[in-house]
Amino acid sequence: MWSELRNLREGVDLGTPPRDGAAVSLTVDGKPVTAPAGSSVMVAAALARCPVPKLCATDTLEAFGSCRMCLVEIQGRKGFPAACTTLVEPGMVVTTQTARLQELRKGVLELYLSDFPAGDVPGGWSELHETMQQTGVTTHPYVAGENHLQAAVDASNPYFLFDPTKCIVCSRCVRACEDIQGTFALTIEGRGFQSKVVASQGECFLDSECVSCGACVQACPTHSLVEKSLFEGGEYRAQSPQA
Amino acid sequence: MTIKVCVPRDATALSLGADATARAIAAECQRLRQPVQVVRTSSRGLFWLEPFVEVETPQGRVGYGPVEAEDVPGLFAAGFLQGSAHQLAQGNVDAIPFLARQERLCFARAGLTDPLSLAEYEAHRGLRGLRNALGMSPAAVVEEVVDSGLRGRGGAGFPTGIKWRTVAGALGTPKYVVVNADEGDSGTYSDRMVMEGDPFVLLEGMAIAGYATGASYGYVYLRSEYPHAARVLNQAIATLRAADWYGASIQGSGFAFDAEVRIGAGAYICGEETALLESLEGKRGMIRYKPPLPAIKGLFGQPTVVNNVVSLASVPIILDRGGKYYADFGMGRSRGTLPIQLAGNVKRAGLVEKAFGVTLRELIEDYGGGTRSGRPVRAVQVGGPLGAYFDQSLLDLPLDYEALAAKKGMVGHGGIVVFDDTVDMAEQARYAMEFCAVESCGKCTPCRIGSTRGRELIEKIVRGENVARNHRQLLALCDVMENASLCALGGMAPWPVLSALQYFPGDFGLPAGKEPAHVV
Numbered sequence: 229m230w231s232e233l234r235n236l237r238e239g240v241d242l243g244t245p246p247r248d249g250a251a252v253s254l255t256v257d258g259k260p261v262t263a264p265a266g267s268s269v270m271v272a273a274a275l276a277r278c279p280v281p282k283l284c285a286t287d288t289l290e291a292f293g294s295c296r297m298c299l300v301e302i303q304g305r306k307g308f309p310a311a312c313t314t315l316v317e318p319g320m321v322v323t324t325q326t327a328r329l330q331e332l333r334k335g336v337l338e339l340y341l342s343d344f345p346a347g348d349v350p351g352g353w354s355e356l357h358e359t360m361q362q363t364g365v366t367t368h369p370y371v372a373g374e375n376h377l378q379a380a381v382d383a384s385n386p387y388f389l390f391d392p393t394k395c396i397v398c399s400r401c402v403r404a405c406e407d408i409q410g411t412f413a414l415t416i417e418g419r420g421f422q423s424k425v426v427a428s429q430g431e432c433f434l435d436s437e438c439v440s441c442g443a444c445v446q447a448c449p450t451h452s453l454v455e456k457s458l459f460e461g462g463e464y465r466a467q468s469p470q471a
Numbered sequence: 472m473t474i475k476v477c478v479p480r481d482a483t484a485l486s487l488g489a490d491a492t493a494r495a496i497a498a499e500c501q502r503l504r505q506p507v508q509v510v511r512t513s514s515r516g517l518f519w520l521e522p523f524v525e526v527e528t529p530q531g532r533v534g535y536g537p538v539e540a541e542d543v544p545g546l547f548a549a550g551f552l553q554g555s556a557h558q559l560a561q562g563n564v565d566a567i568p569f570l571a572r573q574e575r576l577c578f579a580r581a582g583l584t585d586p587l588s589l590a591e592y593e594a595h596r597g598l599r600g601l602r603n604a605l606g607m608s609p610a611a612v613v614e615e616v617v618d619s620g621l622r623g624r625g626g627a628g629f630p631t632g633i634k635w636r637t638v639a640g641a642l643g644t645p646k647y648v649v650v651n652a653d654e655g656d657s658g659t660y661s662d663r664m665v666m667e668g669d670p671f672v673l674l675e676g677m678a679i680a681g682y683a684t685g686a687s688y689g690y691v692y693l694r695s696e697y698p699h700a701a702r703v704l705n706q707a708i709a710t711l712r713a714a715d716w717y718g719a720s721i722q723g724s725g726f727a728f729d730a731e732v733r734i735g736a737g738a739y740i741c742g743e744e745t746a747l748l749e750s751l752e753g754k755r756g757m758i759r760y761k762p763p764l765p766a767i768k769g770l771f772g773q774p775t776v777v778n779n780v781v782s783l784a785s786v787p788i789i790l791d792r793g794g795k796y797y798a799d800f801g802m803g804r805s806r807g808t809l810p811i812q813l814a815g816n817v818k819r820a821g822l823v824e825k826a827f828g829v830t831l832r833e834l835i836e837d838y839g840g841g842t843r844s845g846r847p848v849r850a851v852q853v854g855g856p857l858g859a860y861f862d863q864s865l866l867d868l869p870l871d872y873e874a875l876a877a878k879k880g881m882v883g884h885g886g887i888v889v890f891d892d893t894v895d896m897a898e899q900a901r902y903a904m905e906f907c908a909v910e911s912c913g914k915c916t917p918c919r920i921g922s923t924r925g926r927e928l929i930e931k932i933v934r935g936e937n938v939a940r941n942h943r944q945l946l947a948l949c950d951v952m953e954n955a956s957l958c959a960l961g962g963m964a965p966w967p968v969l970s971a972l973q974y975f976p977g978d979f980g981l982p983a984g985k986e987p988a989h990v991v
Contacts, residue, residue: 291760292760292914293760293914293915293957294914294915294916294957295915295916296915296916296917296955296956296957299954299955307954308954308955310760310957313760315762331950332950332951332954332955335917335947335948335950335951335955336916336917336951336955339916339917339920339921339924339951340916340920342920342924343920369944370924370927370928370944373923373924373927374923374927396916397913397919399914415755416755416757416913418913419738419740419909419910419911419912419913420907420908420909420910420911420912420913420918420919420922420923421908421911421913421919421920421922421923422913423911423912423913423919
């Protein structure tokens with residue numbers, strides 16, 4: 229099914245919302261670039277055409293800092309700051325591609341994949357798949373661990389379905405519901421490994437406060453929330469360049 | 472003459488029957504028509520002796536413990552009101568070696584006063600710090616704290632004065648003082664002892680922090696597991712208001728300060744300052760990324776001082792006696808004293824406030840008296856559930872932020888948990904990952920998923936499944952958690968695991984000294 233969804237998105241997602249501050253000059257992977265003050269390093273990297281892998285970041289939502297895929301190295305700073313939550317500063321020297329960063333990103337992505345349906349890895353298209361491609365990680369070393377792969381699909385909403393097995397708990401849907409739509413129908417329930425996206429008080433989408441606006445579906449980077457029409461031979465599919 | 476008998480009202484004493492002991496003493500006095508005043512004081516922190524009863528005699532306070540209700544008639548018969556000998560007698564309290572060799576600055580009043588008596592608090596140097604502060608410029612107060620070298624006692628060890636300077640310089644009104652009283656580390660109780668036993672010192676420290684930084688309102692974010700502390704703090708705040716030490720213009724100075732207690736909902740992660748602020752705002756306790764620092768953008772987006780209970784309770788003595796007085800204690804960059812909490816398998820569990828520099832061995836052997844089981848000490852965890860496990864070879868390390876950090880350990884909140892030679896360190900390592908999995912806020916992936924994978928890998932190693940491969944994978948996972956997590960919970964959960972692997976590989980069925988456990 230993933231192949232049907234390929235290349236539906238156009239344009240480049242800068243990762244964090246645009247800012248209009250005065251121009252700040254910095255270098256990313258040796259390339260000089262300017263970005264408005266208040267922009268994230270992620271935006272600067274995208275502008276320098278050195279896009280950093282990301283999952284929880286999208287330029288329609290404020291930075292969140294949870295997926296840990298966008299770690300970079302910044303001269304003079306210890307550790308591995310997240311590009312989405314670190315703001316540009318004049319003269320900053322950012323490196324987005326090193327063996328060490330690749331090692332950490334691989335480690336993080338493997339953790340995601342250890343709780344993601346293996347059958348949905350090949351042939352798929354989503355931001356998660358894009359990130360897999362970008363980092364070259366499609367498998368994981370963890371054997372038979374605790375997972376959410378038996379979670380039931382919620383198809384109660386007439387327009388979209390929610391398949392929790394593909395959810396990576398990035399909270400983009402929750403944030404879109406709050407910040408874009410202002411409905412507050414979604415939340416994260418539970419702690420740690422048990423954290424999961426739920427509608428209202430753990431109800432199905434149709435019974436919840438959800439108004440079917442679709443902001444969560446648009447925000448989802450894994451097609452865990454996905455439009456039903458995409459699977460039903462509707463118009464949308466006919467318009468796909470792949471069709 | 473009425474004789475004063477002190478029985479602690481601290482939660483540890485209560486859980487060991489202090490109320491029944493106090494009632495039995497009162498009943499026995501009535502029966503014998505003895506004029507006795509039973510005062511409920513704070514605890515000395517000699518927990519192996521609780522309920523620890525003290526009698527005021529002309530020669531000073533004489534202690535008896537542990538005193539259970541059924542021991543009371545016998546004590547009276549032996550003449551304990553005169554401080555006479557008895558098998559439970561501990562002699563002159565000030566001469567008890569465990570206490571006599573301490574340097575109690577923060578806990579100067581522990582066991583001496585009625586926690587809610589403002590008069591007794593003032594009689595024991597209380598409010599002198601705030602009085603002095605109000606006569607100084609706010610900037611001078613900040614510098615006094617900077618000069619003291621006081622560092623955050625919650626765990627991170629960040630210089631308190633520098634934090635205050637940032638808040639003082641931050642633009643925005645209102646500003647807030649938030650007390651992190653979500654004391655969740657295993658084996659720690661110094662915050663609880665301050666709040667239950669000497670609430671005014673915390674509230675005085677908060678007011679000083681407010682004056683120094685320009686904040687006029689404070690919140691104590693208190694864990695729900697401390698109901699006694701909540702009651703004491705609320706009464707203490709009301710007492711300060713009534714005495715004009717809290718309110719619209721403290722003692723006519725024009726400085727306004729007030730505070731309230733907010734109760735948490737039972738989440739370890741809410742001891743992390745940003746999750747604490749989220750929770751305080753009424754939201755799910757999730758980590759905020761930093762920067763912006765809470766000092767710039769904290770509670771409700773305003774500049775906020777977030778300090779641990781012991782940090783703030785150390786401030787009044789600094790403003791009373793001066794930053795230099797405080798800084799004269801300690802070693803290196805670890806100035807002042809640390810209330811160390813001995814717990815676990817130790818003969819004399821309790822509070823030891825000492826200048827930095829005391830060694831782990833002195834604490835465990837001299838103060839703690841070795842293990843309660845009488846078996847050899849095998850492992851020690853310093854600094855809470857995320858602290859490294861040390862073996863015997865590291866017991867001569869001085870308690871000092873930098874010295875412990877050099878061994879990948881931490882002072883943390885000053886908790887020391889002792890284990891004897893029956894401990895299974897692989898199980899302890901597994902527990903560290905499980906703890907992280909249960910308490911993770913669920914935001915970042917290394918912590919949310921990694922902790923569960925870590926627990927699974929340790930279980931497999933212990934079961935002997937693909938040991939070499941799983942060991943390698945565990946080290947790689949620890950590296951990812953340490954370097955890619957959003958906050959210190961995920962970032963430090965590997966520490967107890969890696970240290971257990973390094974010092975006790977045999978417990979995992981691994982050969983000794985094969986490879987360094989710490990991935991750099």
